[in-house]
Amino acid sequence: MTQQLNALLMLVLAINLFALGTSRILALIRVVAVQGAVLGILPLLVHQQLTLPVIITVVLTIALKGLVIPAIMLRALRDAQIKREVEPLIGFLPSIILGALATAAALLFAGQLPLAPQHSGSLLAPTSIATVLAGFILLTTRYKALTQVVGYLVLENGIFIFGMLLIEVMPLVVEMGVLLDLFVGIFVICIITNHINRAFSSMDTRRLVTLKE
Amino acid sequence: MAFALILFPLVMAGLAAAIPSNRLRPWMLPVTATAHLAMVFLALLRPEPGDGAGWLVLDPPGRLVLLVVSVLFLFCSFYAVGYLHHRQERSNRVFCTCLMSFLGIMSLVTWSHHLGLMWVAIETSTLVTAPLIYFNRTQQSIEATWKYLLVGSVGIALALLGTLFLAYSSLHAGLEATLTYENLLQHAPQLSKPWLHGAFVLLLVGYGTKMGLAPMHTWKPDAYGEAPGVVGAIFAGGVTSCAFLALLRVYHICAAAGESAYTSRLLLVMGLFSMAVAGLFMIGQRDFKRMLAYSSVEHMGILALGLGIGGPALFGTLLHVVTNGLTKGVLFLSAGNIHRAYGSKSIDQVRGAMRRLPVSGTLFLVGFLAITGSPPFGPFISEFAILNGAMDAGRYVVAGLFLLLLLVVFIGMGATVLQAVQGRPPSEVRHTPYHDGLLTAAPIVILMLLVLLLGLYIPAPLKTLLNDAVCFLEVRP
Numbered sequence: 001m002t003q004q005l006n007a008l009l010m011l012v013l014a015i016n017l018f019a020l021g022t023s024r025i026l027a028l029i030r031v032v033a034v035q036g037a038v039l040g041i042l043p044l045l046v047h048q049q050l051t052l053p054v055i056i057t058v059v060l061t062i063a064l065k066g067l068v069i070p071a072i073m074l075r076a077l078r079d080a081q082i083k084r085e086v087e088p089l090i091g092f093l094p095s096i097i098l099g100a101l102a103t104a105a106a107l108l109f110a111g112q113l114p115l116a117p118q119h120s121g122s123l124l125a126p127t128s129i130a131t132v133l134a135g136f137i138l139l140t141t142r143y144k145a146l147t148q149v150v151g152y153l154v155l156e157n158g159i160f161i162f163g164m165l166l167i168e169v170m171p172l173v174v175e176m177g178v179l180l181d182l183f184v185g186i187f188v189i190c191i192i193t194n195h196i197n198r199a200f201s202s203m204d205t206r207r208l209v210t211l212k213e
Numbered sequence: 214m215a216f217a218l219i220l221f222p223l224v225m226a227g228l229a230a231a232i233p234s235n236r237l238r239p240w241m242l243p244v245t246a247t248a249h250l251a252m253v254f255l256a257l258l259r260p261e262p263g264d265g266a267g268w269l270v271l272d273p274p275g276r277l278v279l280l281v282v283s284v285l286f287l288f289c290s291f292y293a294v295g296y297l298h299h300r301q302e303r304s305n306r307v308f309c310t311c312l313m314s315f316l317g318i319m320s321l322v323t324w325s326h327h328l329g330l331m332w333v334a335i336e337t338s339t340l341v342t343a344p345l346i347y348f349n350r351t352q353q354s355i356e357a358t359w360k361y362l363l364v365g366s367v368g369i370a371l372a373l374l375g376t377l378f379l380a381y382s383s384l385h386a387g388l389e390a391t392l393t394y395e396n397l398l399q400h401a402p403q404l405s406k407p408w409l410h411g412a413f414v415l416l417l418v419g420y421g422t423k424m425g426l427a428p429m430h431t432w433k434p435d436a437y438g439e440a441p442g443v444v445g446a447i448f449a450g451g452v453t454s455c456a457f458l459a460l461l462r463v464y465h466i467c468a469a470a471g472e473s474a475y476t477s478r479l480l481l482v483m484g485l486f487s488m489a490v491a492g493l494f495m496i497g498q499r500d501f502k503r504m505l506a507y508s509s510v511e512h513m514g515i516l517a518l519g520l521g522i523g524g525p526a527l528f529g530t531l532l533h534v535v536t537n538g539l540t541k542g543v544l545f546l547s548a549g550n551i552h553r554a555y556g557s558k559s560i561d562q563v564r565g566a567m568r569r570l571p572v573s574g575t576l577f578l579v580g581f582l583a584i585t586g587s588p589p590f591g592p593f594i595s596e597f598a599i600l601n602g603a604m605d606a607g608r609y610v611v612a613g614l615f616l617l618l619l620l621v622v623f624i625g626m627g628a629t630v631l632q633a634v635q636g637r638p639p640s641e642v643r644h645t646p647y648h649d650g651l652l653t654a655a656p657i658v659i660l661m662l663l664v665l666l667l668g669l670y671i672p673a674p675l676k677t678l679l680n681d682a683v684c685f686l687e688v689r690p
Binding site: 113132139148155156162163165170181184192196200210 | 332337340343344353384385390408434
C-alpha cells in the first residue's frame with residue numbers, strides 16, 4: 001500500500017515542477033486538474049477500509065478538484081483570451097530549480113519531523129510541504145490573475161495531502177465544508193478575475209496599483 | 214437556540230434574494246438584526262443545560278463576541294437602510310443577502326466548538342463579505358476585493374494547515390486524534406509540543422491575516438477604504454472580533470498545554486509590531502477611511518498584545534473587544550456620511566465637516582477621541598486595564614512601548630481628523646444632496662452613547678460576562 005501511495009505522491013511532486021516550468025496557462029490548468037484527480041485517489045490508499053465517508057470524499061474530490069474547478073478556470077481563460085504567462089518575476093527555469101530546492105528541503109525537513117509510527121514510511125508529510133511551497137512560488141512570482149488562482153489551488157492541494165494523515169479525524173461534514181469552501185472560493189475569485197479583465201482590459205495584476213500609500 | 218441563531222439570518226438572506234423590490238429589501242436588515250439580538254439576549258439569559266461536549270457550545274468568550282457583533286449589526290442595519298436609500302440606482306440584492314448571511318455565519322463562529330467547523334465558518338465569512346467590498350463596482354473596488362480575497366484565502370489556508378497540525382499533535386501524542394475544543398483542552402498537557410508550536414504559528418498567521426495584524430494587514434486599508442462605510446464598520450467590529458475569538462481559542466489550548474511563554478512572546482512581538490506599523494502609516498495619511506483601517510490594525514495589535522500579557526490583562530483585553538467594536542462602528546459610519554457629502558475621502562477636499570455635517574462631523578471627532586483612549590470613553594477604560602495588567606505582570610518595557618505607540622497614533626490620527634472636521638467647507642460641496650437624516654445619524658449617536666456609558670460605568674451583567682470569560686480562559690484542566 002505504502003509503495004503505491006508513494007508512487008502517486010512522486011507523481012504529485014513531478015506535477016508541481018511541471019506547473020512551475022510551463023508558461024502556457026492552458027497546460028498549467030490541465031496539469032493541476034490531473035493533480036487534483038490524483039489527490040482524489042489518495043484516500044483509497046491511505047484508508048484501509050472502504051467506508052461510505054471515504055467513498056464520498058473520493059468522488060467529491062475528483063469531481064471538484066479534477067473537473068469542476070478546472071472547468072471554471074478554463075472558462076475564465078477563454079473569456080480572457082490570454083495564452084501565456086509572460087515575464088514572471090522569476091523565470092520559468094529558475095522557478096523549476098527553486099521548486100526542486102523546496103522539494104529537497106521539504107524531504108530533509110520532514111525527516112526531522114516527529115511523525116507517528118504509522119506514518120514513518122510514507123511521503124505524505126514531505127509532499128504536503130513541498131506542494132504548499134510550490135503553490136506559494138506560483139502565487140508570488142506570477143502576474144496573471146488566473147495563474148495566481150492556480151497557485152492558490154496548488155497550495156490547497158498541499159494542505160489536502162497533509163489532511164490524509166488525519167483522514168480518520170476530520171468528520172465528513174467538516175471535510176465537505178472545506179471542499180465546498182474551496183470550490184466557492186475559486187468560483188468567486190474567477191468571477192473577480194473576469195471583472196479585472198473587463199475593467200482593466202488585462203489580467204495583469206501589475207495594473208492593480210492604484211491603491212497604495 | 215444555536216440553530217435558530219445561525220439559520221434564521223440565513224433564511225432571511227434567502228428571502229432577501231427573492232424579494233424583487235429594491236426599496237423594501239433593505240428593511241429586512243433591521244428586522245433580522247432585531248430578532249437576532251432578541252434571541253441573543255434569550256440565549257445569554259438562559260444558558261442551555263448541556264454536557265458541553267457537542268460541536269455547538271456557547272462558552273463565555275463566545276457569548277461576549279456574539280453580543281458585541283449582534284449589537285453592532287443592529288445599529289449598522291438601521292444605518293444601512295438610510296445608506297441604501299441614497300443608492301437606489303444600484304441593486305442591493307447581493308449586498309443585503311451577503312450582510313444577513315454574514316450575521317448567520319458569525320453566529321456559527323461564536324458557537325462552534327469543533328476547530329474544523331470553526332475554520333469552515335471563518336472561511337465562509339470571507340467569501341460572503343467579499344461582494345460587500347465590491348458594492349461600488351469601480352476599478353479601485355475590484356482591486357481591493359481581489360487583494361482581500363487572495364490575501365485572505367491564503368491566510369485562511371494556512372490556518373487550515375495549522376488546524377490539521379493541532380489535530381496531529383494529539384495523534385502523535387498517542388491520543389485519539391481530535392479537533393473538538395473540549396477534548397483538546399482536556400488533553401492539552403499531553404499534546405506533542407513540536408506540532409503544537411507549529412500549529413500556533415500557522416494559526417496566528419492565518420487568523421491574524423483575518424484580523425489584520427501587521428505584516429499580514431496589506432489588504433485592510435484597500436478593503437476598508439473602498440468599501441461603503443457600513444461595511445467597514447461590520448469588518449472592523451465584527452469580522453475582526455470573530456477572528457480574534459478563533460485566536461483566543463487557540464491561545465487557550467496552548468496556555469492549557471503550559472506553553473504560555475512561547476505564545477506570549479509571539480503575540481507581544483506581533484502586537485507591538487502592528488501598533489508600530491499602524492502608527493507609521495497613520496502619520497500624514499490623507500485618506501481618512503484608510504486612516505481608520507490603520508486604526509483597526511492598531512487595535513488588533515492591542516488585542517494581540519493584551520493576550521500576550523495574559524493573566525492580569527485578560528479582563529481589559531476582552532473589554533477592549535467590546536469597546537473597540539462599538540467605537541469602530543461610530544467612526545466608520547460617520548466617515549461614510551462625510552464621504553457621501555463631500556464625494557471624496559481625502560482631506561485635500563474634506564474640510565469643515567463639522568459645519569457641513571454638524572452631527573456626523575462631531576461624531577467623527579468624538580469617535581476619534583474615544584478610539585485613541587481619551588477619557589471618559591470606553592476604550593480608555595479597556596486600554597488602561599491592559600496597561601495595568603502589563604504593570605502587574607512586571608512587563609515594564611512592554612507597557613512603556615504600548616504607551617509610546619498610543620501617543621504616536623494619537624498624534625498621527627489627530628492631525629488628519631482635525632484637518633477634516635475644522636475650518637470652512639469648500640464652496641463646491643456646500644450644496645451636494647446629502648444631509649444627515651434620522652436613519653444615517655441616529656444609530657451613530659446611540660452607539661456613541663454606548664461607548665460613553667462603557668467609559669463611565671460597566672453594567673453589572675456585562676461585568677459578570679467578562680469575569681466569566683476571564684475565569685473560563687484561566688482554567689487549567
